Amino acid sequence: MTDATNQTQTYEAQMGDYFALMKPRVMQLVVFTALVGLLVAPVGVNPFIGFVAILCIAVGAGASGALNMWWDADIDAVMKRTAKRPIPSGAVQPGEALGIGLALSGFAIVLLFLATNALAAGLLAFTIFFYAVVYSMWLKRSTPQNIVIGGAAGAFPPMIGWAVATGSVSIESVLMFMLIFMWTPPHFWALALFVKSDYGDAGVPMLTETHGRTVTRKHIIAYCVPLVGVALWLGFTSIGGPFYLLVALALNIWFLKGCYDIWQRTDADSEADNHAVEKHTFKVSLYYLFGHFGALMVEALFRANGLTAWAGW
Template sequence: MTEVSVNAVSRDYEPTFGDYVALLKPRVMSLVVFTALAGLLVAPGGLHPFEGFTAILFIALGAGASGALNMWYDADIDAVMRRTAKRPVPSGRVEPGEALAIGVALSGISVVMLALATNLFAAGLLAFTIFFYAVIYTMWLKRWTPQNIVIGGAAGAFPPMIGWAAVTGGVSIESALMFALIFMWTPPHFWALALFMKSDYDDAGVPMLTVTHGRPATRRHILAYTVLLAPVGVWLALTPVGGPVTLIVAVALNAWFLKGAVDIWRRDEAAAEADNYKTEKAFFRFSLYYLFAHFGALMIDAALRTWGGL
């Protein structure tokens, strides 16, 4: 995996701070931080603000470590996909060995420091999440099965459970539902992207569902997983961590998401190509806000309970 060609970057190039930040996948990290913060804030008991800040900091570092390890291992396929070719490792701005070293170092630091800042259970859950994403998903599932996104989605679903565990030292039905919300959201989110990225996954040899089963099957799967996702958000709103804001947001978001999935299911490739995948792109863009709105609503309800006596 270290034999990666350097794309149009001089060997004398010195990586910048921005290159190393990009190595940690800051966009993914932002979602990890937000959902982990939600899990931490809605958990019963609460943490001292400084403990809470350090917990989120080390969860974020763990997410960054996963991103660095993913970029190190996937540099070969990243180099041939338009969406990922400009990442630090395939573009040659960061050496593969550097990415590996940073990923391993941040993994150890984040897990040990989270254990010291909160508890061993939360740290163990973070360690398992890093291992799951870097090894189970990146090194095995992604290149082996079209269910890579389904099973691998668990890695992105753990952060709110880790935030909850940092406060409570365990898991509960509420944290399990937060996990399930992200887990069920991940397949339609990524499959919508795969529909309009067209040949990227074919070129890279990644067995995405669009490659192995075709686009009509992918459209059916998007609808099926969206139907399964909708009740999870409503159920979460009806638990003690939910409330009126979460319930309203869950009903509205999932109604729109279901409509988008039905629209995608009804379309064929000729219609999609005619309007440059307008419906699929709109569904994907909305999915980016879906989780932020859900978890934001949870935090608003938590604030209302604390400050307003609801």
């Protein structure tokens, strides 16, 4: 930790400062995908138990964010994008963030275990450990593939939701995991291509910094192609269906076209139009993930009302 992480508080921390530690924007995606994993499972869950489970997953995600901010406070203070976060800004002390992260982790894991089952609680515990230790403390500062391997932490929520309902892991939950896991690199790297990053100054080996933008463009298309296969495969499982496949087909053509266009561009092309294609593809990537999980939820509603149009599905 650098001296930047030990700034003297200039005012008493507010509730909003502590909430910001939990990365609420990331938490939204976690809650949504976990909820879908819970709802598409073939076993029904008592609504109150379901609410408690999603709350625990959200709190666990928040705990991971707090632990990440505690560990990364030194590099957050260096980068313009993160300099106003609670710790480098002096609103919250590092020790407070660590204490909050650990306390929330314990609360979420124990309560999920008591309310549901050991597998769901174990997956949540591993997710927090993976994000806080494997990604934040090791991968992020040691390899340009950090976002690839570390992306697993964000891919576990639907698997946890499925485990809450079924107490098991299945091909359906694994494919939901793989959908997010394979989506994360092209999504993040599309953003990295047009954001003026200061990761280099902070000593973080992001791919755009270590290998350049041309290599990053090749990696984007390399991950997007198998992502299409995973997304379509999910449509032929017990939680898929004709509606999902139609949505997935449209979204994958749209996203693959954007990734292909990025691959074909040069730095000069990007500078000439102010990274228009990269910015557009990044926006498409947001619709892509929410669209797939939203379509899975619609399929679950169809099945619940006996409306599945796929004979023998």
